[in-house]
Amino acid sequence: MRALETSAPRFELALGEPEYPTQLAEAPDPPKVLYGIGDPALLVPGLAVIGARKATPYGLQAGALFAGWAARSGYTIISGGAIGCDQSAHRAAIDAARPTVAVLGCGADLVYPSGAQRLLQDVASLGAVVSEQPWGTPPQRWTFRTRNRIIAGLSAALLVLEAGLPSGTFSTADYALAAGREVFVVPGSIFAPECRGANRLLSQGATPVCDVSELAAALKLVLPLGRSCAEMWQLPDHCASDDPVLTALRTHHWRPDDLARELELDVVALAQRIGALETAGLVARFSDGRYGATAPR
């Protein structure tokens, strides 16, 4: 396990110290000591953005869209540093050069997952990497569940990008509800197993977030920041399409073979169409070979 190589300063905040984040202290079962690297003053109430590790382009795009907007609007983005949705949220905040906080399940001075060295360096320099585990503690299965409590506790609201079933996201949502935080969920296709968990959260009463203005309105009630990023993304009207390939990919994730058979198209013609749509940024390929629609601009 490699150490986080950064020049950002370390800090240790004990429960009861004035610098200890108030919202976390007031949440159930706050950690006795919070170890961190970066700027402890940035541990203000923010928007927690989480989701599945095995993310689809849908979840990653939603992360870039909502976390990017929230970061530019002044909300600190809090997440768990994990592969997939979590990293897309951190990355969106870093790209906007805004503070973001990563809560790790191992010691805050260690890099986990192993490919996240660069990302966590950026997080430490723009915000903070924190953990309740003492320095140098290797990750354990159970530490990830308990760190979800800190993600919920540090935030003012929680946004779930994408979650399958079963999903660790549920524990974070439970902690968020226990701490009295609002839970927002990006709805997904009812046909996609990758979205089943997110949709279940919605049917249990979470607030759906379908575009940026909805998120803005909902966040304003929980955490008024005085200012808000003017840009508002909504599904553009010009995206209504009579291209059967694009329409099919918007409703479902397809393998080219299956889609060609469904649409009764020649597989070469379909491959050409998908290539054109991909280059136009309208569809993307999943790591398992399926294709799905992405956020249209």
Next chain:
Amino acid sequence: MAQCTVRTATVFGIEAVAVDAEVDVGAGLPTFAIVGLADIAVQEARERVRSAVRAAGFNVPNARIVVNLAPGPLRKHGTGFDLALAVGLLTATGQLNPSIARDCAVVGELSLDGSVRAVRGMLAHALAARAQRRPLLGPAESAESLALHGLDYRPLTHLAQLRSGVPAAVVGALPTVLPSDSEADFADVAGHDLAKRALLIAAAGAHNILMVGPPGSGKTMLARRLPSILPPLDDTERVETALVHSVAGIDDVPALAGIRPFRAPHHSASIAGLVGGGSPPRPGEASLAHNGVLFLDEMPEFGPAALQSLRQPLEDGHITLVRAEGRLLFPARFALVGAANPCPCGFRGDAQRRCSCATGVVERYQARIGGPLMDRIDLVVDVARVDPGLLLSRGQSIASAQLRDQVLAAREIAAARDVADNRVLTGVALLSACALQDRATRFLEDAARAQHLSGRGVTRLLRVARTCADLAGESAVTVEHLSEALGYRAKDGA
């Protein structure tokens, strides 16, 4: 006459190196000694020669026989010296017409009853004899596969035949077996339309291809049908390929008949097994696949060192082995076909089964093939498990014969550009071959930006698009070809 020199040869790499067998029959205690760095198989020739000579009705002199194999420093292997030693011995003792030893190069193994057997590397011996413009006296059973233009081959079944002089030359013809005789046909494969299309492109442009999919999805079944759509070998390629097979001791008739080799080594293969080695150095699977297909099933399961050893042949088309005895060059210009599971459990992305691998494990598994090797793979295609309903429907699957016609037509167009395979196109040659118009150039720039393609990624994309255009019979690469090729790029956009 107490001395005689016979011209023979020993195989080193894929070459037959000329060796002079000097036989001296003189006074002294009756012995039979062979000197000149001869290995055990050569030493044992004494017993075979003695028995065969007697069985053929000649006399073994009760004298001191010394054989020197020159040049001295060269190691001599194998059983191919038997016939030369017998000819030398019989000529030195005046039992044979000296013109045989004077004119011919002699290669062959002797049986105890005097019949002449084939040895490995006969084709290498034939090429060497042709280069020296000498008749080659050798086993009759090899005559069929030695129908080389310009070779004077004298087939011998039994040592006794030499009593009536050198046998008459044979005029053979290259065997003709059409590759369509292979039994595996794409018509038997239901579904997998995109994978078949990718294999068609791979066959047409001799591209390296990787198929990724869960176990049982049909990757191996698809790969085994690739030879059925490959064009036959041309005359030069036949000899090149058969030569490697000949020195490796495997049947060289299919290659001489024009069938492209398809080699599928198991993933436990060692470096020497893959690229050649051992003592004496033998060609590995990569060389046996020369001008054909090297199929690596379960590619990430191969040893990393063995896998990376394929980088040189993929780049240069040959393998250089450096040994104490010298430097050896084995040809190895093959199209690589790989098959891999998407993750250790195999079910990532499967519609029915749930993948049980952690995300990090999946990434590490996929990284086992390694960037430099992936850089040389032009097409990557996902192969999903086919719906059982489709398997049973027995619809109109395209047959290998149709696909092969498309491959041949595409290769004809490619041949007009004067480049062997689209796989090896690079740089300026690639750009001029593609003849991109403004619209296509703009599309390529957009695609490269959107998919974060590296320079190598763009090169691979263009190569594949060029083959797509060849298959469509078009001289310029257009947006359609580029957009199709995009679907076959490697995952991480590199």
